[in-house]
Amino acid sequence: MPENSNETTKQVNNTVSNRELDATGLYCPEPVMLLHNKIRELRPGEALSLRATDPSTTRDIPKFCLYLGHELLESGKRGGEYFYIIKKKSG
Numbered sequence: 001m002p003e004n005s006n007e008t009t010k011q012v013n014n015t016v017s018n019r020e021l022d023a024t025g026l027y028c029p030e031p032v033m034l035l036h037n038k039i040r041e042l043r044p045g046e047a048l049s050l051r052a053t054d055p056s057t058t059r060d061i062p063k064f065c066l067y068l069g070h071e072l073l074e075s076g077k078r079g080g081e082y083f084y085i086i087k088k089k090s091g
Helices: 030-040 057-068
Strands: 010-012 015-017 019-023 047-052 071-078 081-087
Touching: 015 047, 019 030, 030 047, 030 057, 047 057, 057 071, 057 081
Parallel strands: 019 047
Antiparallel strands: 010 015, 047 081, 071 081
16 A cells, blocks of 8 residues: 555556556657656655557667666556556665
C-alpha cells in the first residue's frame, strides 16, 4: 500500500508499480522527458508504470533505461497503447 494516499499502485501482469504516468497522445521526445522527471520523484527500487501511444517509445524507453541504469521490468502493447514498468536504479 502506498504511504501517500494520493499515490496509486498498479499491477501489470505480476509486477507492482508505485506510480503511474500517462503519456498517451504525446510524441517524441515528450514521453521520455515526462518519464525522466517522474522517475526522479521515486525512491531507489520503486517502480513506475508508463502508458504511451507513440511507437517510438519502443525504442526510446529501453534506451533511456539502459543509459541511466534503470531496469525495464516489463513492456508490451495492448490495443493501441504501449506499456512499460520501469524500476528506478538503486543508489
